[in-house]
Amino acid sequence: MMRRVLLTAGLAALPLLFAGNAHAAGGHPKEPIEHEWHSQGLFGSYDQRQLQRGYQVYRTVCSSCHSMKLVAFRHLGQPGGPYHLDACPEELGLADTVDCSDPAANPFVKAIAADFTITAGVDDSGDPLSRPGLPSDYFPSPYANQQQAMLANGGANPPDMSLLVKAREDGRNYIYSLITGYPGLPKGPAEIPEEITVPPGQYYNPYYHGDTLSLMKAEYLDEDGHLLPGVHAPDGGSFKMAPPLSQDCLVTYEDGTDCTVEQMAEDVVAFLQWAAEPELEQRKRMGGFVLLYLFAFAGIVYASYRQIWRNVEH
Amino acid sequence: MSSTTEGRPHDVEIEVDEGRRDFIHLLAGGTAAAAVVGVAIPVITQLAPDAAVRALATKEVDIGAVEAGQAIKVVWQGKPVFIRHLTERELNEDEETPISALKDSESRNDAMPGEATVENRLQQNNFVIVLGVCTHLGCVPLGTDSGDNRGDYGGWFCPCHGSHYDSLGRIRKGPAPQNLAVPPLEFLSDTNIRLG
Amino acid sequence: MAHESTYVPGTGFERWVDKRLPVIRLGYDSFIDFPTPKNLNYWYTFGGILAIMLVVQIVTGVVLAMHYTAHVEHAFDSVEMIMRDVNYGWLMRYAHANGASMFFIAVYLHIARGLYYGSYKEPREILWGLGVVIFLLMMATAFMGYVLPWGQMSYWGATVITSLASAVPLVGDPIKTLLWGGFSVDNPTLNRFYALHYLMPFLIAGVVILHIWALHVPGNNNPSGVEVQTKKDTVPFHPYYTVKDGFAIVAFMILYAAFVFYMPNVLGHTDNYIGANPLVTPSHIVPEWYFLPFYAMLRAITFDIGIPFTDIVIINSKLGGVLVMLGSILILFVLPWLDRSRVRSMRYRPIAKWWLMIFFADVFLLGWLGGQVAEQPYILISQLATAYYFAYFLIILPVLSVTETPKPLPRSISEAVVADKAGSKKRKSPLGVTAGGTQPAPAE
Numbered sequence: 001m002m003r004r005v006l007l008t009a010g011l012a013a014l015p016l017l018f019a020g021n022a023h024a025a026g027g028h029p030k031e032p033i034e035h036e037w038h039s040q041g042l043f044g045s046y047d048q049r050q051l052q053r054g055y056q057v058y059r060t061v062c063s064s065c066h067s068m069k070l071v072a073f074r075h076l077g078q079p080g081g082p083y084h085l086d087a088c089p090e091e092l093g094l095a096d097t098v099d100c101s102d103p104a105a106n107p108f109v110k111a112i113a114a115d116f117t118i119t120a121g122v123d124d125s126g127d128p129l130s131r132p133g134l135p136s137d138y139f140p141s142p143y144a145n146q147q148q149a150m151l152a153n154g155g156a157n158p159p160d161m162s163l164l165v166k167a168r169e170d171g172r173n174y175i176y177s178l179i180t181g182y183p184g185l186p187k188g189p190a191e192i193p194e195e196i197t198v199p200p201g202q203y204y205n206p207y208y209h210g211d212t213l214s215l216m217k218a219e220y221l222d223e224d225g226h227l228l229p230g231v232h233a234p235d236g237g238s239f240k241m242a243p244p245l246s247q248d249c250l251v252t253y254e255d256g257t258d259c260t261v262e263q264m265a266e267d268v269v270a271f272l273q274w275a276a277e278p279e280l281e282q283r284k285r286m287g288g289f290v291l292l293y294l295f296a297f298a299g300i301v302y303a304s305y306r307q308i309w310r311n312v313e314h
Numbered sequence: 315m316s317s318t319t320e321g322r323p324h325d326v327e328i329e330v331d332e333g334r335r336d337f338i339h340l341l342a343g344g345t346a347a348a349a350v351v352g353v354a355i356p357v358i359t360q361l362a363p364d365a366a367v368r369a370l371a372t373k374e375v376d377i378g379a380v381e382a383g384q385a386i387k388v389v390w391q392g393k394p395v396f397i398r399h400l401t402e403r404e405l406n407e408d409e410e411t412p413i414s415a416l417k418d419s420e421s422r423n424d425a426m427p428g429e430a431t432v433e434n435r436l437q438q439n440n441f442v443i444v445l446g447v448c449t450h451l452g453c454v455p456l457g458t459d460s461g462d463n464r465g466d467y468g469g470w471f472c473p474c475h476g477s478h479y480d481s482l483g484r485i486r487k488g489p490a491p492q493n494l495a496v497p498p499l500e501f502l503s504d505t506n507i508r509l510g
Numbered sequence: 511m512a513h514e515s516t517y518v519p520g521t522g523f524e525r526w527v528d529k530r531l532p533v534i535r536l537g538y539d540s541f542i543d544f545p546t547p548k549n550l551n552y553w554y555t556f557g558g559i560l561a562i563m564l565v566v567q568i569v570t571g572v573v574l575a576m577h578y579t580a581h582v583e584h585a586f587d588s589v590e591m592i593m594r595d596v597n598y599g600w601l602m603r604y605a606h607a608n609g610a611s612m613f614f615i616a617v618y619l620h621i622a623r624g625l626y627y628g629s630y631k632e633p634r635e636i637l638w639g640l641g642v643v644i645f646l647l648m649m650a651t652a653f654m655g656y657v658l659p660w661g662q663m664s665y666w667g668a669t670v671i672t673s674l675a676s677a678v679p680l681v682g683d684p685i686k687t688l689l690w691g692g693f694s695v696d697n698p699t700l701n702r703f704y705a706l707h708y709l710m711p712f713l714i715a716g717v718v719i720l721h722i723w724a725l726h727v728p729g730n731n732n733p734s735g736v737e738v739q740t741k742k743d744t745v746p747f748h749p750y751y752t753v754k755d756g757f758a759i760v761a762f763m764i765l766y767a768a769f770v771f772y773m774p775n776v777l778g779h780t781d782n783y784i785g786a787n788p789l790v791t792p793s794h795i796v797p798e799w800y801f802l803p804f805y806a807m808l809r810a811i812t813f814d815i816g817i818p819f820t821d822i823v824i825i826n827s828k829l830g831g832v833l834v835m836l837g838s839i840l841i842l843f844v845l846p847w848l849d850r851s852r853v854r855s856m857r858y859r860p861i862a863k864w865w866l867m868i869f870f871a872d873v874f875l876l877g878w879l880g881g882q883v884a885e886q887p888y889i890l891i892s893q894l895a896t897a898y899y900f901a902y903f904l905i906i907l908p909v910l911s912v913t914e915t916p917k918p919l920p921r922s923i924s925e926a927v928v929a930d931k932a933g934s935k936k937r938k939s940p941l942g943v944t945a946g947g948t949q950p951a952p953a954e
Contacts, residue, residue: 297349308750360596360602
């Protein structure tokens, strides 16, 4: 009986086969590095200190070009967030009535928000009003609009970072590989492959989903523009993002963690994953409970089923 | 059970432990009922204010610029809140009003319950902070902006049905049954308050 | 219903209601004392699972509708607001999105069961046809629902699928404009899709009621394909099948919960987490997994059909693809009249059974092909697989109806059950458990 159930369940899971195959194609980027993440697996959760370091990297490095407009400051103080507090730290000497577990009252969140200038509403004379940020405000974009962003970045619009990890195949490994994989960086080649010419204002990266065929130097091509025998186009492609973490210690960590390029990359990717999936911890915790409940429930109903059908040959 | 059951074949006759059998069925039914309740919790909780709304449940207001005799109106949780800095003359008038002259003798202030005395209605530094919602039918009384009709008692006047409030927001005349409510608030400093 | 009512009103109130609106009698005769073949296996539980999934989708869908904004400027952000700020909003959205996939898993297994045990045959043609109607409504609902988050795949999926209408000769382009309510997929399109997406589940629920009605007139088919003859062949629906369906539903919920809580985005496409951009097409457009077999058939028609040795084209490749895709589902309506074999269950059809197994494999192959890029050799394989799909219905089944010699049928369901038990005791090999679960081994 159970075997039949298992067989049915196995068949029911078959769409997974399709799902895996549905995404092949595109260029020929290098496979992303399989990095170990604190949040992976059935019981993986976020490392709050890592999220804080990641936020520091985001704030210092990424936020000058990339928006994160779906994330509000208050999210930083929600359960599972980088600055969530269960109780107010004593050294801040806050009044007893302040509930620091409330994201809107969290002193770190308030300080982070106040560090940004928010333009919202108009003053009495109708001019745009600027004020320091509040926990309820969203992260402001570095550019007023898409045209301005493209103008400042050589014609490319830096993608919004709120959902970046979910919006890329194998997002966290891909972003980690990309930002540590430029030539000369720890996970990248020693230098730009000699077969290609990188156009000015662009940067080569073996993990980028691009196409290097158009970059091949003339001596590797025949008259029709095809590759000469024995020549392979290098992995990846070139694009307009300069290496964001070009050297160690662009950020000095407050907690004394070694600020290598790999460490900063891992931290910022962890932060970006939190930004994309702030519900991850709650989801997995609840999932564990629901699954345990359902397994017990299934066992009880199966026992009930055996009782009822006991006398019927079927 | 039913008539059809009688026709079903009893190929094997086994001694039935009825207590155990009933227990299993009850357990199954109970587990199913508990599961339905478990599903109902998120389905109902989603109706409650979401995190974006909750983040606006409290509001900090700088009242340092409100001089004696002036008043401002701020929006908190989608409702107007009146903040008035009383003058000495207004205070004296309020002090002299006996409780017996009030229509509603309750303070309507959760932080200071009791009679609607000056102590129970007035905040520090001579500020009166009340919810700007008339207790009659929910209109917003006049009297905060300069030039407004302040009513017969120098406080607020509700134009909808003619309720008159004094400068402490106590109902003195008209159909409104209660004094203007004092919202939950806290002075973070002499010039900064948090509503909510 | 088909059997004589056995309901006896127990109380005065029940008698009072029964005289005026015999709704308790209807429920009792349909779901309590309904005589059901005693040999239904787990493949017969997907009907109940589908009913539960429809309820789950409607409940989560209504909840999402309370927070969603159907406007191109706000749709994407409002979905993310649901994910981030609404209490348990992430749960509702993941349950709804993965619920659609679960719905299709169950409906495909339900259809496959019908094909295997010949549930479409006389006297259940209308029951089967209503099922195909539900399937079509489900596909439309799922497609329109996928557009609502207004991500890249939503937008481009909507563009590609609505453009199928333009394949219709002469009036194709006007129809497309009518569907769009504009000159491209835009705000009017999103709004009407939202309205229809909310409406269609209730249409589905209505057809489901007819489907159950049509089931209760002739009664259930069963794995032996032999009609019920005596009361010994049946058990009352409750408690026998309520508890069996209940167990299957809970087991199915385990699979569902595993997706919702631990891999909520595995069945979706990453590009749908990028807001719709009408100027940039994603490099590789694929529909949701449950449409892939049909998508493969659409793309398989890369050639024009015309009069040989002339340049006259009767059906160009675009229209051909659309016709083939539509035909692949519409052909199910006429299946009861294509398969003329008097034996229902494939258990007793030694040859047809293997052609059906190849058909199932063919559908999986088409599903895989639908996710590949449109290049050789995939196009050629798709064409062959499409040809087999239609050949199964149009050639293989009609021919086998005449040529196949079925195995001797059991005289009754009870006899089939006894034969099964004897058979499964003889065979200890795990391979003995085939798709039918309790069916005897093939003749060889």
